[in-house]
Amino acid sequence: MQYTNLYNGDLMPSIGLGTWKSSQQTVTDAVNHALQTGYQHIDCAPIYMNEKNVGHALEASLQKKVIRRDALWVTSKLWNSFHAPENVAKALKETLHYLRLDYLDAYLIHWPVATKFSCHYRHAQSSSDYIPLADLPLEDTWQAMIECQKAGLTRHIGVSNFSINKITQLINNTGISPSINQVECHPYLNQNPLRQFCQQQQIALTAYAPLGSADRPQIFKAADEPSLLEHPKILEIATQHQATAAQVLIQWSLAKGNVVIPKSTHPERIEQNLAAAAMTLSSDTILQIDQLNIDYRFIKGDFFTINGSPYTVESLWC
Numbered sequence: 001m002q003y004t005n006l007y008n009g010d011l012m013p014s015i016g017l018g019t020w021k022s023s024q025q026t027v028t029d030a031v032n033h034a035l036q037t038g039y040q041h042i043d044c045a046p047i048y049m050n051e052k053n054v055g056h057a058l059e060a061s062l063q064k065k066v067i068r069r070d071a072l073w074v075t076s077k078l079w080n081s082f083h084a085p086e087n088v089a090k091a092l093k094e095t096l097h098y099l100r101l102d103y104l105d106a107y108l109i110h111w112p113v114a115t116k117f118s119c120h121y122r123h124a125q126s127s128s129d130y131i132p133l134a135d136l137p138l139e140d141t142w143q144a145m146i147e148c149q150k151a152g153l154t155r156h157i158g159v160s161n162f163s164i165n166k167i168t169q170l171i172n173n174t175g176i177s178p179s180i181n182q183v184e185c186h187p188y189l190n191q192n193p194l195r196q197f198c199q200q201q202q203i204a205l206t207a208y209a210p211l212g213s214a215d216r217p218q219i220f221k222a223a224d225e226p227s228l229l230e231h232p233k234i235l236e237i238a239t240q241h242q243a244t245a246a247q248v249l250i251q252w253s254l255a256k257g258n259v260v261i262p263k264s265t266h267p268e269r270i271e272q273n274l275a276a277a278a279m280t281l282s283s284d285t286i287l288q289i290d291q292l293n294i295d296y297r298f299i300k301g302d303f304f305t306i307n308g309s310p311y312t313v314e315s316l317w318c
């Protein structure tokens, strides 16, 4: 297993199993299989609606000593409806209950978007469900995250889908930097400027949707969405290395210095994705893949901007 050094010397396993889009019916077996295969890192969130099922696998694997708790890394995320400071620890404790854990390794603010508590674990339905960040600033939520870390509920705190500006705002207002920023990252969106900033600040960058997340619901997909797993360059490099396209994408991400969380519910792919750590790509090959960058987001965040929402795509990413 390859590890990423966090700011305090803690080691985060560089490949984790993604669980976004994994069904309640399949995710328990997927997590069990991943842990048996040698994964030490599972990425979760309550909005994935499967934390209870992930928890069954974590509990069983820990009980059967497939893995020790101190060798396991579990990340979860604070959903948008729980940004009010008084709700942050409550949400974290609920996640711990579902995951059947005493503490998390990392807890991230899932999106820089706040909605009313009444939305609970669902997306906003109308503009009145949203809370503008001016009324519930991210630094207030972040301060509550800091308290959760102090209380021992999570070893690390971090953010997801945060820009350089928004991270800087957190640091300037609280003096505490996130350990991790989890963002979409793959060869079409290589995140070089954000990664450079994160490296300077000793913030680990976790790459979500590293394979292009083609299993997203059709309604969230653009009609002309480009395929990553079928890109001729990626396929050519895969053939040259007797590897799969997925392995090339995962190794490229590792080589860039990312933590990477490919999602799969198929045993052979779960194994294949972890084995990507063993392959090497030359610096020239990495450069060729870098050239595929088109700053293309599969997850545009436009689902937060409908129905007169105070959020715009521009304000979300800036």
Ligand code: A2P
Pocket: 018, 208, 209, 210, 211, 212, 213, 214, 215, 229, 244, 246, 247, 261, 262, 263, 264, 265, 266, 269, 270, 272, 273
């Ligand atoms: P499945 O879960 O059926 O294996 P991302 O991690 O970017 O969100 O992408 C997840 C998608 O990629 C899912 O559709 C998943 O399918 C698929 N996938 C995961 N691993 C592989 C692999 N090794 N080869 C091909 N497709 C894969």
